Amino acid sequence: MKDSFMDFKKFVKGKKVAVVGIGISNKPLIDLLLNLGADVSAFDKKNKEQLGKTAEELSKKGVNLVLGNRYLEKLKDFEVIFKTPSMRIDMPELQEAKRSGAYITSEMEEFIRYCPAKIYGVTGSDGKTTTTTLIYNILKEQGYKTWVGGNIGTPLFSKIEQISRDDKVVLELSSFQLMTMNVSPEVSIVTNLSPNHLDMHKNMDEYINAKKNIFKYQKKNDLLILNKDNKITNSMTDEAKGRLMKFSIRQKIDYGAYFESEKLYINNKEVCELKDIKLKGMHNVENLLAAFCAVNEDVDIATMKKVAASFAGVEHRCEFVRELDGVKYYNDSIASSPTRTLAGLVAFDRPVILIAGGYDKNIPFEPLAEKGYEYIKTLVLVGNTKNKIKASFEKVIEDKKIKLPILMADDFEDAVLKARQSAKGGDIVTLSPACASFDLFPNFEVRGNKFKDIVNHLD
Structure with a gap:
């Protein structure tokens, strides 16, 4: 039998609660905590100007805002702390709060x-x-x-x-x-x-x-x-x-x-x-x-x-965008790891023109090069990891004595244009980056939508 939500209501009422990170999931959380009678403070690295309307709205609701670069230093004397998922629990400020008796949790854990x-x-x-x-x-x-x-x-x-x-x-x-x-x-x-x-x-x-x-x-x-x-x-x-x-x-x-x-x-x-x-x-x-x-x-x-x-699939996952001059374009922006890119490459019935590269998550690219080269006709690289990926593929090209054109792009739009220029009728171009998007975009959805926008404006 699960715990009753009534227990949480009683537990949080009147408590001094810190919500760390004013993101998408934490805004409704703040409203819930306020409705349950908690004394809520919202913490964020951004300042008032960067938060804009959100800061104004929260202040009007009676939320105490703790903002700016050193915001975590003020994370003392709170009875309950809701942390944002990407924040490590072993951060000194959280550890100190825990030693002081704070209950540290997350929105998903309590759900x-x-x-x-x-x-x-x-x-x-x-x-x-x-x-x-x-x-x-x-x-x-x-x-x-x-x-x-x-x-x-x-x-x-x-x-x-x-x-x-x-x-x-x-x-x-x-x-x-x-x-x-x-x-x-x-x-x-x-x-x-x-x-x-x-x-x-x-x-x-x-x-x-x-x-x-x-x-x-x-x-x-x-x-x-x-x-x-x-x-x-x-x-x-x-x-x-x-x-x-x-x-x-x-x-x-x-x-x-x-x-x-x-x-x-x-x-x-x-x-x-x-x-x-x-x-x-x-x-x-x-x-x-x-x-x-x-x-x-x-x-x-x-x-x-x-x-x-x-079920035809989820947006940004091997998503067909359009066909132009006999070339089919696919958006696989969700592929933020080498294994996910490999899985996407294998799904096609012929070697593809692959656009890859992005934010560096410190993942090795050798598996992508060693297993993926035979599924790639031309490799177009962009973003922070482009040289790292290039080095992995060049080693395989040398070891296996194969030919695989590698094109280096200056920016995202240049990557799509280079892919288009190298494509012939019957080819497939796929954006399947093998990396996160954070070097150029806030998330993979924005990256995928940008790709679709560029492709749909090609003529």
């Missing part, structure tokens, strides 16, 4: 603790958003009132009293959100794991351990779903706290989902044929299998089949 509905949590290095959206769509198609949140959708903690026990909730959870988590969803999926976010995490072990929190606190009857084909996720088998299901595109699995003879199965029952699926690529077959495992106790196979046959 999972008090949400009355069954929660399906999805994490992994790649495929999180597609798998989350598939689960959401299948549950909705079955007739459940379904909510989606976490990394996508809307902040849900502020809506918790609108969610009933019979509803279903699907959450996409990042390693940052999971890092300090001490509660787990009833159904937890780890799609796959590979080096990622090593600019934020101390090392790969810390990244993996953060991901494990999605199932670390599960109960005996809860369900963990692991990718059998991924070495790291499969190694977690003995750590399952409750029931365990697996999925595989390489071998048959009696209790779980698998791909065999061009068909997708769940618990040895056929769901659909590969030719009926709209999503491109075997990585999306994996995403479907993971989703089938997640919902197998709550929906009919006919519902799974219907969604598999109709």
